[in-house]
Amino acid sequence: MNRIIDISTGQLLLALLFIVAAQASSFIYHLGLNRDITVGTVRTFAQLFLMGYVLTFILKSSNPWLILTVFLVMVVSAVFIVKGRVKEKQIPYIIPTFLTMLITYFTTALFVSSLVIGITPWWEPRYFIPAGGMVIGNSMSALAISLERLFRELRQERELVEMKLSLGADYREASADIFRKAVSAGMIPSINAMMGVGLVFIPGMMSGQILAGADPLIAIRYQIVVMLMLVGSTAISSVIIMLIVRRRCFGSGDEVLLTPL
Amino acid sequence: MTALLEIKNLSFGYEGSQSLLFEELDLTVTEGEFILVKGISGSGKSTLLRLICRLNQPTGGSIFFQGQDITTLTPARLRSRIGYVAQIPQMIDASVEENLLLPFSFAVNAEKPRPLKSKLVEMLQSFYLQDIRPDQSAMKLSTGQKQRLAIMRALLQDPLLLLLDEPTSALDQESAAMVFAIMERLNSREGKTLVTVTHSEYKPQTVHPLTLTLAHHKLHAAS
Numbered sequence: 001m002n003r004i005i006d007i008s009t010g011q012l013l014l015a016l017l018f019i020v021a022a023q024a025s026s027f028i029y030h031l032g033l034n035r036d037i038t039v040g041t042v043r044t045f046a047q048l049f050l051m052g053y054v055l056t057f058i059l060k061s062s063n064p065w066l067i068l069t070v071f072l073v074m075v076v077s078a079v080f081i082v083k084g085r086v087k088e089k090q091i092p093y094i095i096p097t098f099l100t101m102l103i104t105y106f107t108t109a110l111f112v113s114s115l116v117i118g119i120t121p122w123w124e125p126r127y128f129i130p131a132g133g134m135v136i137g138n139s140m141s142a143l144a145i146s147l148e149r150l151f152r153e154l155r156q157e158r159e160l161v162e163m164k165l166s167l168g169a170d171y172r173e174a175s176a177d178i179f180r181k182a183v184s185a186g187m188i189p190s191i192n193a194m195m196g197v198g199l200v201f202i203p204g205m206m207s208g209q210i211l212a213g214a215d216p217l218i219a220i221r222y223q224i225v226v227m228l229m230l231v232g233s234t235a236i237s238s239v240i241i242m243l244i245v246r247r248r249c250f251g252s253g254d255e256v257l258l259t260p261l
Numbered sequence: 262m263t264a265l266l267e268i269k270n271l272s273f274g275y276e277g278s279q280s281l282l283f284e285e286l287d288l289t290v291t292e293g294e295f296i297l298v299k300g301i302s303g304s305g306k307s308t309l310l311r312l313i314c315r316l317n318q319p320t321g322g323s324i325f326f327q328g329q330d331i332t333t334l335t336p337a338r339l340r341s342r343i344g345y346v347a348q349i350p351q352m353i354d355a356s357v358e359e360n361l362l363l364p365f366s367f368a369v370n371a372e373k374p375r376p377l378k379s380k381l382v383e384m385l386q387s388f389y390l391q392d393i394r395p396d397q398s399a400m401k402l403s404t405g406q407k408q409r410l411a412i413m414r415a416l417l418q419d420p421l422l423l424l425l426d427e428p429t430s431a432l433d434q435e436s437a438a439m440v441f442a443i444m445e446r447l448n449s450r451e452g453k454t455l456v457t458v459t460h461s462e463y464k465p466q467t468v469h470p471l472t473l474t475l476a477h478h479k480l481h482a483a484s
Contacts, residue, residue: 159349159351160353163351164367166314166316166344166346167363167364167367167414167418168337168364168369168370168418169367169369170335170336170367170368170369171336173366173368251318252332253315254315254336255315255336259276
């Protein structure tokens with residue numbers, strides 16, 4: 001197997017020519033993106049270098065508590081990102097979202113590292129952290145979409161939901177269509193990714209492994225595990241969180257608590 | 262006559278609002294009665310009906326339906342016995358028949374006999390909807406037609422009490438007259454207990470409803 005070729009600092013800086021091209025396009029066509037491109041470039045360098053040093057430290061660690069702390073920080077960050085995208089003030093959804101994410105993602109990462117890959121110890125950072133990261137990143141986006149959709153549709157369709165309630169529906173029956181649409185809206189990107197993988201795009205993890213010199217036939221096995229893991233964990237966490245949050249959108253008399261903004 | 266509905270010391274204020282919409286409000290509705298609640302916009306007429314079927318929660322006081330505190334009944338069970346029709350009629354994007362049979366798709370009504378199509382056609386006629394076919398889309402009906410369909414749908418569950426929130430506010434004179442005629446018939450011939458909220462100048466023709474005015478946080482007998 002070939003060893004991965006190192007990229008020197010000079011070569012890394014050479015890649016900045018791509019940014020020069022992007023800046024030039026923005027300048028010539030007055031896209032107004034020059035500032036954002038500059039900030040984005042600086043952040044890419046800074047964040048990834050920082051992550052590189054942190055990962056170097058973590059990957060060498062043999063302390064499971066450190067690995068679990070990193071995992072916890074990743075979940076907390078994901079919850080804040082979801083909160084930033086959903087912007088719901090009336091219904092308290094953060095705590096159940098955090099707890100469900102923590103339990104589901106930990107179980108998924110544990111299952112994949114200890115049973116599917118069969119690594120010992122199960123918290124081996126080279127496997128546990130990337131598996132956790134992929135699960136968290138993917139489900140986080142799905143959750144943000146589903147939650148935002150649930151709150152928005154319940155507000156918009158409030159009168160229709162109340163009509164069903166007043167005809168004897170319980171809150172589950174009255175919001176069944178909205179619930180279904182919201183969960184599937186979050187799930188569709190993961191399912192579409194399964195449809196297009198290998199045909200439309202080569203997934204990042206697999207590309208990384210191949211670039212690093214791994215056998216493509218091993219890389220695809222990892223990728224298949226990842227795709228299945230992502231769909232499963234996204235489905236389970238979305239359904240649990242949405243069931244809890246939907247209940248919170250209704251009061252003790254099954255009345256709609258969300259009021260128009 | 263037994264009291265079907267008893268409201269005691271009811272108070273309600275919207276969340277974040279300093280003042281109460283009504284305070285220590287009392288009302289007793291007996292079986293077969295027809296009550297007309299009047300009042301200016303914003304006096305809380307609609308909210309009163311919503312509180313009876315638990316679409317809002319009171320700030321204080323109690324509501325009893327057939328002698329039972331409504332908070333001890335499951336919400337679906339309560340709402341299958343109380344028919345409530347909102348001011349703006351809501352339909353699902355389906356046929357007239359599917360809309361009328363919607364209540365029977367809910368678990369609480371699973372035991373109730375589903376009305377036959379022939380009964381629906383007969384009822385459509387008595388609701389001045391003889392030109393409507395059960396298989397046509399409900400979304401394309403006029404507001405007046407939807408309002409009558411919504412009342413009909415609420416009645417198909419055979420509720421003990423029917424609450425109508427401003428049933429004619431969005432209707433033209435002709436449609437409003439039809440709705441008033443239906444209301445009167447339901448009360449006088451079928452013995453339905455009705456509480457209707459309205460701010461229109463409705464003059465009952467065949468019935469003598471008890472008219473109450475909601476003002477200054479309480480219900481008052483209309484002069």
